[in-house]
Amino acid sequence: MTGAEILPVEEAGIEDGKTGLSFGKFERSAGFLLRIAQLTVFERMFAELKDGHVKIGEFTILLAIAENPGVRQGAMADVLKIKWSNMTKLVRSLEERGLVERFVPPHDRRSVELRLTEEGRKLLETFTPLMFEADRRSLPMLSDEEHATFLALLRKVSGWPPL
Amino acid sequence: MTGAEILPVEEAGIEDGKTGLSFGKFERSAGFLLRIAQLTVFERMFAELKDGHVKIGEFTILLAIAENPGVRQGAMADVLKIKWSNMTKLVRSLEERGLVERFVPPHDRRSVELRLTEEGRKLLETFTPLMFEADRRSLPMLSDEEHATFLALLRKVSGWPPL
DNA sequence: TATTGTTATACTCTATAACTATA
DNA sequence: TATAGTTATAGAGTATAACAATA
Incomplete structure (x- = not known):
């Protein structure tokens, strides 16, 4: 078509x-x-990773938790620009699949802290190398120098400090 | 600039x-x-478009029609990566609002050719300058040289020829 | 038979408001 | 009163398949 x-x-x-x-x-x-x-x-x-283990958004959440163990659910939602109301379902789904642990700390029993389970960690470690291969391979038209420039400019546009 | x-x-x-x-x-x-x-x-x-005149996707469709008068509906859907089944509703909605004309050519009565109405043209002319101002202003952290480099790299990544 | 477009449907994402429980 | 999170719901956006009309 x-x-x-x-x-x-x-x-x-x-x-x-x-x-x-x-x-x-x-x-x-x-x-x-x-x-x-x-x-x-x-x-x-994501062409090769369409096999349904994790979705893009879920992968990002697992990553954010892995890099920020014990992160508060709402804080993570804000950074990822996901509404709290939607984050609830996402996190619960990951919890039900045994990838994420929710923990209510005694010092503030309104909040929820997030950590990866061992299974979540394994899954992330399995897929991260694939994602990076795919990431670089998805830009075959850029030389290494252009690729580096591209990343630097994207970081700048996104408001992140230089590497 | x-x-x-x-x-x-x-x-x-x-x-x-x-x-x-x-x-x-x-x-x-x-x-x-x-x-x-x-x-x-x-x-x-697209903060300019938040006032309910047209949505982002609709603006893009109007733009594509304006730049390619008489474009066939399905061809445009392919380029914009919109499914034909979804494009039907989008175009019909724009037609009902008097922004787009649908024309079935006699030489191939299966197809639908699209053109802007005068009102559609006006709307596009009103918002396009605002879009361009916002486009450049949305990248205040890039110098003019970096901006040019950024555009060139994005074109390359998107598979488009250099300017 | 193949192409163009439509209809129906469902599933994901996102957005909003009302609600709870804690602080 | 304010904050953290939940629930319910509605609206986009997107996907697939069945279908009609035309080539």
């Missing part, structure tokens, strides 16, 4: 290589390009 | 990484960083 016909482009609009569709001035838009790039990379990156 | 007013990071509502959470090795992942960067920039860029 990729029957996209080549359209004549009157003006000096830049054509998409595959389809012949132009996006005019917006091909100079960082936001627009970021969206296309993100979709493109994610498609490549 | 020139020495325009650059918003301070805090005012721009961009995460400053002072949240205390770490993402370890994944702060070197292009896919992960792309997702964060895209969310950040999009939030900023």
Whole structure:
């Protein structure tokens, strides 16, 4: 179903290589390009990991917990830009699958602290190398130098300090 | 583009990484960083559209039609990575709001060609400049040179030819 | 037979408000 | 009163399959 016909482009609009569709001035838009790039990379990156062990969002949560043991659930939700109400279900699901432990500390019994179980740790250790291979392999068009520059700029855009 | 007013990071509502959470090795992942960067920039860029005129996806469709008048509906769906079944509802909604015209050409009466109405054109012309201002302003942390490099790398990653 | 588009449906993500229990 | 988390629900966005009309 990729029957996209080549359209004549009157003006000096830049054509998409595959389809012949132009996006005019917006091909100079960082936001627009970021969206296309993100979709493109994610498609490549998770193509091999589609076997259903963990979803992208769940993997990110496991990672955040692994890197920040005992992190409070709400604080993690804020950082990942996930609503508290939605985080509840996500964490509960991970708990039910034996990947995450929820702990209510006595000093503040409103809160919930999160840690990985041994199984969660194993799962993360299994998939992390695959993710990194896929991550680099999803950008075959960039030289090592360009890749490094790209990462540095993305960090800057995301408001993170240089490596 | 020139020495325009650059918003301070805090005012721009961009995460400053002072949240205390770490993402370890994944702060070197292009896919992960792309997702964060895209969310950040999009939030900023489409703040103008939050007033209920059109949604982000609808704006993109209007743009694609404007740049490719008479584009076939399915071809556009393929490029924007939207399923045909979902594109139907989207286009119909835009048609009902008087922004898009659907035309069944006699030479192939299975297909649907899309064009903007005058109202659709007006709406696009109203919001496009705002989008571009927001686009550049959403990246206050990049110098003009870095911005140009960033765009070039994003184009490369997305499989598009250099400008 | 293949292509174009539609309908129906379901599943995930996300968004909002009301609620609890603790502080 | 304010904070941390939960529940319920509704709305997007996205996915698949069955279908009709046309080529």
